[in-house]
Amino acid sequence: MKVVEVAAGLVYREGRYLIARRKPGVHLGGFWEFPGGKREPGEALEDCLRRELFEELGIGIDVPIPFQIVRHEYAEKTVELHFFHCRIETGHATAIDCAEIRWVWPHELGDFEFPPADRPIIEALRRQTLGQAS
Numbered sequence: 001m002k003v004v005e006v007a008a009g010l011v012y013r014e015g016r017y018l019i020a021r022r023k024p025g026v027h028l029g030g031f032w033e034f035p036g037g038k039r040e041p042g043e044a045l046e047d048c049l050r051r052e053l054f055e056e057l058g059i060g061i062d063v064p065i066p067f068q069i070v071r072h073e074y075a076e077k078t079v080e081l082h083f084f085h086c087r088i089e090t091g092h093a094t095a096i097d098c099a100e101i102r103w104v105w106p107h108e109l110g111d112f113e114f115p116p117a118d119r120p121i122i123e124a125l126r127r128q129t130l131g132q133a134s
Contacts, residue, residue, distance in 0.1 A: 001077065006037060009064065017034070017106065019102055036048075050064075056098055057094060057095070058091045059090065059092070060090035065086065068121060106128070
């Protein structure tokens with residue numbers, strides 16, 4: 001089965017994360033996600049993330065810091081998601097190639113419907129935040 005490599009940004013600002021809603025009619029349309037996209041052949045994951053965030057949201061980011069890799073098997077394909085922590089360096093996030101965007105607190109992430117592959121990341125972010133609060 002084909003493995004699709006994806007770079008996803010955990011874009012962070014003042015305690016909140018940026019999430020984007022997938023457009024209707026695409027794979028997992030209507031679900032919320034951490035913005036990013038598919039890696040092109042020969043492209044570094046960090047470059048992929050920069051390109052995708054610029055195309056989808058019109059933002060430039062600082063140096064992406066690797067966070068976690070999640071491999072998830074869907075019926076039609078396997079995705080390998082590479083999550084990176086990053087912050088906006090240039091531009092203002094705008095929903096260019098997604099249905100809408102929101103800045104949410106880690107404890108609010110559970111209120112949104114994410115694809116199954118994103119759930120371990122949401123749990124990790126919520127645990128991390130609880131650890132910082134205590």
